[in-house]
Amino acid sequence: MSEDRKNYTIRDEIKDYWSLRAETFDQSVGHEIFTETERNAWYQLITKHVGKGHGRKALDLASGTGVISHLLFDLDFKTTGLDWSETMLAKATEKSIARNSDIQFILGDAENTMQPLASFDLITMRHLVWTLVDPKAAMKHWFDLLRPTGKLLIVDGNFKHVSWQRQLIKWIEKTYSMFQKVDKHGRTTEILETHNRILEQVYFNEGLTANAIVEMLTNLGFENIIVQTDLSAIHKAQAKGLGWFKYLDRSVQHRFAISATKP
Numbered sequence: 001m002s003e004d005r006k007n008y009t010i011r012d013e014i015k016d017y018w019s020l021r022a023e024t025f026d027q028s029v030g031h032e033i034f035t036e037t038e039r040n041a042w043y044q045l046i047t048k049h050v051g052k053g054h055g056r057k058a059l060d061l062a063s064g065t066g067v068i069s070h071l072l073f074d075l076d077f078k079t080t081g082l083d084w085s086e087t088m089l090a091k092a093t094e095k096s097i098a099r100n101s102d103i104q105f106i107l108g109d110a111e112n113t114m115q116p117l118a119s120f121d122l123i124t125m126r127h128l129v130w131t132l133v134d135p136k137a138a139m140k141h142w143f144d145l146l147r148p149t150g151k152l153l154i155v156d157g158n159f160k161h162v163s164w165q166r167q168l169i170k171w172i173e174k175t176y177s178m179f180q181k182v183d184k185h186g187r188t189t190e191i192l193e194t195h196n197r198i199l200e201q202v203y204f205n206e207g208l209t210a211n212a213i214v215e216m217l218t219n220l221g222f223e224n225i226i227v228q229t230d231l232s233a234i235h236k237a238q239a240k241g242l243g244w245f246k247y248l249d250r251s252v253q254h255r256f257a258i259s260a261t262k263p
């Protein structure tokens, strides 16, 4: 290994991977929101689990380009978005200025935010947990960041497990697009390889399940844990933009929202 790569850790690799993807991230359905139907489906999901903000303080971890942060802002949460990729944060800030929102976007590590303890009413994250290096320590940190009665809302999925239904869909899709070098998310073969290499190295390298998260949250003392595996309202709203294969794939994947309350 060359000298300059010696201290290059899995965390650096994850950070660089997302920084590379920041430029095109918002072009994908499933990342940015392109229809009011989808936006309303997200509002419904969030309010069902945690209600409206009424000025409560929310921390959106791994906020990326700020898609979830903006939903929270719309729902009247006083929102902070945190991400460790400067290029992601730059995109998020750009959008925040364009939308005239007062969301504060800050640079930081979701596993150790350096934010004041017992200071947030809500902590959200979409598609973060699957790449956490030390999820148990991270969840303990989030528990500490919440005020008593504060809530956690996790949106994630098992992107590793390929059920027979997914295998079939992928096989048909591959046959149709044999000579494509770029996938629907604008990812080149090289980016896909990095994605898969990261997936091999993270804690949930066998795939992330709602049950695994529930077990960790329960052990930490979270209460009122609610698991929602039916995200079909969101996926249906995304269907047209996703294309037929991706929509089918998404419908059979184990995707979920989990909310939990700090006593």
Ligand SMILES: C[S@@+](CC[C@H](N)C(=O)[O-])C[C@H]1O[C@@H](n2cnc3c(N)ncnc32)[C@H](O)[C@@H]1O
Residues within 6 Å of the ligand: 014, 015, 018, 019, 031, 061, 062, 063, 064, 065, 066, 067, 068, 082, 083, 084, 085, 088, 108, 109, 110, 111, 125, 126, 127, 128, 131
């Ligand atoms: C799949 S994107 C999701 C972005 C956003 N949550 C969304 O759903 O649109 C993953 C984001 O997580 C960020 N990320 C991953 N691990 C992180 C960590 N430990 N601390 C801060 N940001 C992290 C990446 O930089 C990237 O912006």
